[in-house]
Amino acid sequence: MLYRETGQFKTTYAADQQIFPIRQDRIAIGLLLAVAFLGVPLVADQYWLSAILIPFLIFALATLGLNILTGYAGQLSLGSAAFMAVGAFGAYNFILRLDMPIIPAFLLGGLCAATVGILFGLPSLRIKGFYLAVATLAAQFFVVWGLTKFGWFSNYSSSGVITAQDMEIFGFPIDSPVSKYLLTLTIVSLLALMAKNMVRSNTGRSWMAVRDMDVAAEVIGIPLMKTKLLAFAVSSFYCGVAGALAAYCYLGTVEPDYFTLDLSFKILFMVIVGGVGSILGSFFGAAFIILLPIFLNIVLHPLFGLFGIDISTAIVSNMELMIFGGLIIFFLAVEPHGLARLWQIGKEKLRIWPFPH
């Protein structure tokens, strides 16, 4: 009953084109942001902040980046982690060598990632589909190798590990989990808002045209090269910023090997589970993939204990793996369009509730 848009008339184009055309949505998003910015820091403990919420936001950002590339522009990438690595090491070097404030350093780190992204995006002009994955895989392995091999990137640390410097913004130190969370949240919200606007703009529509059929898009006058490379650049930029945040707000000390192919796969997982081509879905996907293994880990052990089944921890750990895999398959079978689609269905149902149609 509450979710009714009856009586909300759009009298101007601006009103018709706003991001959230339904008033209830606007209120909901406002509330959500208020809770995230004000409520969470008050109630969440350190575990929730540093082990769940911060990585969730960071991965949501990376997923957003990949979603722009894969979901909107239709280019498959298996190298997201590499772009994150470029962002992290880029930001580190900007701060170390130029003594830069952190925000510009993060953004410049993102720009470095964008440059690398464009470079490895070039083959997309000729190669398509799964074959394109090879270009991004090349990026994945090459970048990690380069960061390990050339000592300059890690300031000649003997093991290739970088340690995040202390952070401060306008004199406020960013050292507690709460401050790190707020910094991450701010950056992620702004970038998500930007992405939401971008995909509704001319750029976003050309991306979608290219995704749906690039030959057709070219025929109607969309410059393929510019569009695809822009998608690679924007996507890598998002991943790069996410990487910098991962290094500075989440882990503190990172080695290039953190940004492995597995991480890239994980981000791709988040995109698919959340919903290909959906901004909101990126957040759902990140939450699902981060929470599910933890949830299984927490639930399964006491569960077996409850029924008095005495089995070794190794078996339970393997069960986790199996259930995780099984759920992914189940999920894809039930709702191949991801959590964002479920959300949409839920909204539709709410709209017409209590009537079935």
Next chain:
Amino acid sequence: MKFKKTLFALAATSALFAGMPAAQADDQFVSLLSYRVGPYGNNGISVFGGWIDYMKLVNAKGGVNGVKLTWEECETEYNNARGVECYERLKGKSPTKGTMIHPVSTGISYSILDKTLADKVPLVMIGYGRTDAVDGRYFPYAFPLVTTYQMQASAMLKFISQRLGGKETADLKGKKIAFVYHDSAFGKEPLEVLRAESALNKFEVVEIPVAHPGIEQTAQWQQVRQAKPDFVIFWGWGAMNSAGLQAAQKVGFPREKMVGVWWSGAEEDTVPAGPGAKGYMAANFGVVGKDIPLIKDIVDTVYKAKQGDMKDESKIGSVLYSRGVLHGLITVEAIRTAQAKFGKRVMTGEEIQWGLEHLKIDQKRLKELGAEGMMPDTKVTCADHEGSGKVMFQQWDGTKWNKITDYLEGNRTLVRQLLDASAKKYAEEKKIQPRDCAAVDAGTETGAANKKTAKK
């Protein structure tokens, strides 16, 4: 409605997260960031099995001065992000925040280094992890105990020199040594020392990196064959080890001229390589085997009562199992040391930090524990968070590992110079002021509060 179900599931999840029972306050709760699945699960099973068995033995004998140990495992799959989550989760389970953390993974050690400092929980890395933390002035809560990679590499050179008929490392002059290593932070750790030693002692080092995961090493070993080195130092982990041994056999390089790091010298590495591993040597902390009184004690007490953690009981007494037992032993001894000062009760992270910084385990104490020869004499101080730096070497005879040398020590001065420089660089980047170790030793400054310099 699916949607409602999702919501419901979410609500149930959060309820579970919040409502987990905490450990009992009068037990010493130990966080175990274990890995029993994934690429290194094979190794994890033995390490954590040994560790848990030892703690069970201690409990069976009445605990640490009456304080029982409890623990909880959290599966990390050797993955850094999972490790961080596990660390944070287990931290909330007890007022002591998990007593002390052994991540048994270099990657996870790096990822939680800053957090452990902030939480005042000692981070103990026995034979892995951040090695420049030996300088306790800059790293009050990080303990790369017993021996670092650098000391080990240096000791290996001495060992090689002896195998080649010399006595000291200097006798390696004019020789050629190939260094076949896992191309990662772990494998690159000893490079600096090897280069410095080669410049000092005028021998040649051929560096041959193996890309992760290293299951195919034909090209690398052909390079080794081409280079005709006098000896090979093999620095691998996990699947790379057996593959390397097989590849050495394939190109006909004698295994008697190969010495491995201690993560390359376990039954898990040599058994799959079959006859290809015979004669291969590796570094270790001490003797292994089922005949050690402590291991026998575990079998008699823990396994007789069907309480043992190892499903595969043939692995009891293996290299990694013994290493797990040592993890438990060092944990318990640190608690005991702290108790001697602070009283016989549950120790907090800060108290255990003191315990670790005054940890002293010699052969006499080990003999009391039935573990004589399982590790070198170790004495930790504020300035020296390593405590020993010695290693011994063992050889695989096709069925088991045999000790072939006594404890050797590498060029400590050289290694310390390199590590100190690295620690200093870290301190400069992080703007950390060193602690005054003389004051700590005198007892005037116990805490590890590092005052940070004001930013310029």
Next chain:
Amino acid sequence: MEFFFEVLIGGLLSGVMYSLVALGFVLIYKASGVFNFAQGAMVYFAALTFAGFVDMGAPLPVAFVGAFVSMIVLGILTERVVLRPLVNQPQITLFMATIGLAFFIEGLAQIVWGASTRRIDLGITDEPIPYILDRFNMVVSTFDLIAAVIAGALVAVLAAFFQYTKIGRALRAVADDHQAALSIGIPLQHIWAIIWTVAGFVALVAGMLWGARNGAQFALTFVALKALPVLILGGFTSILGAIVGGLIIGSTEKLAEVYIGPMVGGGIENWFPYVLALFFLLVRPEGLFGEKHIDRV
């Protein structure tokens, strides 16, 4: 020069081992358009099952048959549980489902057989052949040669199977056009179950050979990564492509590691094949032997 040939031959022989894994990918992709990322997990599962039976005291042939039967069951179950509900989904969804499947199989294998590394002894020694060593001063391993022969035989058998049997013809028909095949009465789902079984067989052979060298351990799942560039280079749909691609990747990656590696600090084996495949693709975007794809609006 000797050394060059030694590396080249070693590389070619390693390449054959990559091809073996790539073959499994090709078979499934050809018949069902699924990029089966679980192939690596299948190799691991097969190797572990084989080693497990041997450890239980079964003679090699019995263990082989036992492992094969397990792979058949796994193949049929996969078709039933994973593929059928996902018919007509976009390729990327299917790809993701196979990653889920990979997790499942990895967990299953370790629950059934334990995570310990098991040794596989096929009775072939992995030592240099003395004759070649003395005569040409080159190292060529007996094991590698036999593995290459087995791989060659496997490809020949598969080619014959596809070419001359009724099922083979049906498989090719399905590969060409699902709907056309359905309309002339080819039972699509049976065909899929068969193709997963054949892929399981290939995984078993690959698992035995890789396992004999490295031990049946979790790292066998990584061989999929070695097979990827082979696959991309050779084309997803060509059996011949998998073999030729394997030979090219194997030999060039070894030569690059030995000759280019030292110049840049080594360890380039991971990315070099991908970059190489990338350059090939720039010339032929559908791989060496892939089917040419024409876009129409």
